[in-house]
Amino acid sequence: MVAEAGWQYSSHVLAGLRTHHSPILTVANWSGSAPGLVGMLNLNASLTKMGVACSTLWSVDFIDDFFGNGLRQWLEENESLFSL
Secondary structure, eight states: OOOOOOTTOTHHHHHHHHTOOSOOEEEEEOOTTSTHHHHHHHHHHHHHHTTOOOEEEEESSSOSHHHHHHHHHHHHHTHHHHOO
């Protein structure tokens, strides 16, 4: 599993994600007070342009049901890839 804080610097993480073979989940805040959403959308667009699939979640505070259920579903769908 890879966890990266991309913020606005998608170019710093793209090279590694281009050849990453496990599922990619991009996550961002939905708050207008921080630029996470813009960075995530840029990263997603760059991954799409390179033909790399990714899933996406967003939240205002990461404690809402939408985020929790979405993360749980993504982890369950990819469970076999994360077992040791």
